[in-house]
Amino acid sequence: MKHHRQNKLRWLIFALLLLLTMGAGYFHYRQQIFEFFAAGTEWVLVTCGFQPEEEAERSESLQSDQLRKLFYAARMFNSPPPPEMSAEDARADEKYPGVGFGLVHTFSVKPVPMVIGGWLFSIPCTYFADARDCQKTGTGVARLKVSAAGFGAISKNDIAAFLAAASPQVAAITIAGLNGRPQQWWQQGAVAKGYQPYVPSGFTEGRGDLICTDPQAVNGVMAHCLLRFMHGEEVFVAVKFAFELRDDWAKLEQQAEALIASFQVRR
Numbered sequence: 001m002k003h004h005r006q007n008k009l010r011w012l013i014f015a016l017l018l019l020l021t022m023g024a025g026y027f028h029y030r031q032q033i034f035e036f037f038a039a040g041t042e043w044v045l046v047t048c049g050f051q052p053e054e055e056a057e058r059s060e061s062l063q064s065d066q067l068r069k070l071f072y073a074a075r076m077f078n079s080p081p082p083p084e085m086s087a088e089d090a091r092a093d094e095k096y097p098g099v100g101f102g103l104v105h106t107f108s109v110k111p112v113p114m115v116i117g118g119w120l121f122s123i124p125c126t127y128f129a130d131a132r133d134c135q136k137t138g139t140g141v142a143r144l145k146v147s148a149a150g151f152g153a154i155s156k157n158d159i160a161a162f163l164a165a166a167s168p169q170v171a172a173i174t175i176a177g178l179n180g181r182p183q184q185w186w187q188q189g190a191v192a193k194g195y196q197p198y199v200p201s202g203f204t205e206g207r208g209d210l211i212c213t214d215p216q217a218v219n220g221v222m223a224h225c226l227l228r229f230m231h232g233e234e235v236f237v238a239v240k241f242a243f244e245l246r247d248d249w250a251k252l253e254q255q256a257e258a259l260i261a262s263f264q265v266r267r
Contacts, residue, residue, distance in 0.1 A: 091156075103131060105131055105162070106126055109124040117234035123263045127144045128143065128145075129144060140176065147161075148168065168222070171241040176236050187209060209227075210225055210226070211225065211228075226239070226240050229257075239253070
C-alpha cells in the first residue's frame with residue numbers, strides 16, 4: 001500500500017513537472033506557435049486590417065495580438081490558402097496583394113464537378129466568381145465571372161476588371177436547377193424591384209427575357225441587365241451584364257449557351 005502511494009506521488013510530481021515545462025515552453029515559443037498557425041494566411045491579415053506594421057521597433061505583444069487575430073480571422077474562411085500557389089496566382093498576388101489570389105481568385109483550370117438540374121457539369125475553377133466554391137460539393141448552383149467580350153475566364157490582361165465591384169467588361173453567370181419551380185418561372189411573377197422589362201428588336205418571346213435597371217434611377221450601382229433563359233428543361237441561367245451591352249443580348253445569350261454546353265458532361 002505504501003509502495004502504491006509512493007508511485008502515485010512520483011507520477012503526480014512528474015505530471016506537474018511536465019505541465020510546468022510545457023507551460024514554460026509555450027511562453028517562450030508562443031510567437032513561433034502563432035506564426036505556425038498563421039502561416040500562409042498573410043492575405044487574410046491584409047483583408048481584415050490586421051497587417052503588422054513594418055517598423056522594427058514594434059513590440060512582441062503587438063505581434064502576438066495581431067497574429068492571434070489573424071489566426072481567428074483565418075478560421076472564418078471555408079478553406080485555408082494553399083501551401084503553394086501556382087506561378088500565375090503568385091504573379092497576380094504580387095501585383096495585387098491582399099485580394100486573395102490562390103483562394104478567392106485563381107487561374108487554376110482544375111475541373112470542378114457539379115450536378116445542376118440533374119445534369120453533370122465540369123467547370124474549370126478559374127471561372128468561378130469565388131474560387132472557394134471549388135472546394136464545395138452539393139451546392140447545385142454555379143456562380144461564374146466571364147469577360148463580356150468573349151465569355152472567357154480571368155486573364156492576366158483583365159485582372160483589374162475582374163477585381164472591380166462592377167465593370168462593363170465583365171459578365172456574371174448563374175447556373176441553377178429549378179428546384180421545384182416551373183420552367184420560365186420568372187415570367188409568372190412581378191418584375192424584380194429596381195428593374196423594368198426591356199424588349200429590344202428581334203427578342204424572341206418564350207426563349208427568355210431581358211430586364212434592365214433604369215439608368216435614371218440607379219443610385220451608386222452600375223446600370224445593368226439580366227438575361228434569363230432555360231438551358232434544356234431543368235437548368236435555369238441568368239446572365240448579368242452592363243446596360244450599354246443590352247442590344248447585344250442575342251450574341252451574349254449565344255455565348256453563354258455555348259459556354260455552358262461546353263461544361264456539360266455528355267453521357
